[in-house]
Amino acid sequence: MARTAVVAGGGLAGIAAAMDLADAGWKVTLLESKKHLGGMVSSFPDPAGGPDLDNGEHIAIEACTELLGLFQKLDCLGSLKRQPRLRLPFVGPDGRVAELTESAWSFLTFPFLSLGDRWRVARAIRRIGKMTDAEIAPLDNFSAADWLEDIGQTPESIARFWEYFISPALNEPANRASASLAARVLRDAMGLGPKFSRFCFFRAPLGNVFANGAAGYLANKGGEVKTLASVTKVKPGKNSVTLELAGGEALTADVCVLALPHADLAEVFPESAPPLEHSPILNAHLWYDRPVTDLEVFAMLDCRVHWVFNRSVIAGLPGPGQQLSCSISAARDWAHHPSEEIAAACDVELKRRFKGDARLVRFVVSREHRATFSARPGTAPMRPGARTRHRGLYLAGAWTDTGYPATMEGAVRSGRAAAREAGIEGR
Ligand SMILES: Cc1cc2nc3c(=O)[nH]c(=O)nc-3n(C[C@H](O)[C@H](O)[C@H](O)COP(=O)(O)OP(=O)(O)OC[C@H]3O[C@@H](n4cnc5c(N)ncnc54)[C@H](O)[C@@H]3O)c2cc1C
Structure with missing residues (x-):
């Protein structure tokens, strides 16, 4: 008989975990408290x-x-x-437009920074592109603004250039954002080659992009999606995990991935929920x-x-x-x-x-x-990995220890990591 897996939370993290478990032959049930899958990616x-x-x-x-x-x-x-070429127009308060593209020339002629700042930005981009994970990790104790100043960036270039990438990606301004998370996304965006920075x-x-496709994918592999199914309690056992649902139903499976937002996790399984803002x-x-x-x-x-x-x-x-x-x-x-x-x-x-x-x-x-x-400095130690102390119980979500801020990419990576851990432990 197929081994059973239950995934709680139908955002990208839960969907990615459920799909990988289904691909590996587990019989998967994906539970979502709302009417539709998708979580934060919704309309x-x-x-x-x-x-x-x-x-x-x-x-x-x-x-x-x-x-x-x-x-x-x-x-x-x-x-x-998908952009065929990177094109990022900046529009000044007076209506002047200057476009950043994949060509270094667009940086060197970017009129909204002084000539000195353009060179400093270009040098920093080259440097960040080559950073290793070992160089990036210790930066979690610093703000992105302090780190950028350390590598020669002026307050003007932070406000008129770096902020336009850090604030949307980390959802915190450079002076409140973790430098390691900023360095990670900037390295990916600017260091892998021009193709990788295209939007x-x-x-x-x-709401129409992937929710139905995900349900169909799981059904084709013998799994199912239950919407309007809200987990109220998590009970790890010796060889299985039981989830209690609102309405009184209970579901027991060999493995369980909790892919809930951390605030909801705090309600149903507080021991694994970090105090992130x-x-x-x-x-x-x-x-x-x-x-x-x-x-x-x-x-x-x-x-x-x-x-x-x-x-x-x-x-x-x-x-x-x-x-x-x-x-x-x-x-x-x-x-x-x-x-x-x-x-x-x-x-x-x-x-x-x-x-x-x-x-x-x-x-x-x-x-x-x-x-x-909130991707503040000092958050890295608060973010748990996929494993919990209970056999068969795993965590996923953009807030887990992905090395990324809360992004769609981080969510998918976290779900896949949880499915990988479940596969390794369940072997
Ligand atoms: C307005 C906005 C703009 C964004 N822009 C970007 C962007 O441009 N690029 C980018 O990469 N990222 C962006 N993000 C971030 C990205 O959407 C999230 O990081 C990512 O989608 C989170 O996925 P997740 O699966 O970890 O969590 P969620 O999407 O939060 O999924 C968790 C799911 O669990 C369900 N749930 C909660 N409690 C229970 C329960 N008790 N029982 C069962 N199910 C439960 C929830 O309903 C939800 O569906 C944005 C987010 C927002 C809100």
């Missing part, structure tokens, strides 16, 4: 009846090899729009009566809103209007502001840069207060 109905809106813009880069591998297995790579955007609403992300979805810009994505220089995504271009939405999505990471300061205020602030910054007649006709602001764990 919600547009109150005006348009296509579903994403809870927040999700970006991958080509260096996210495990995430892209999972999408390939689920046959959903087509839902990504991948989601064309489809996030959270950091919020806001997203302002704005609809204009006519196109504001034909740029697909752009950074707004000297602005609290770092990146803007042109959903009309990315998703190929019909005109005559235009939908822009403003992503506000590390949004602790704005998390409780009224939506009108947030939308108006984004609108002012856009109008300052793009001087056409476009009029904001409506907006929706989405908020994820617990979007990610």
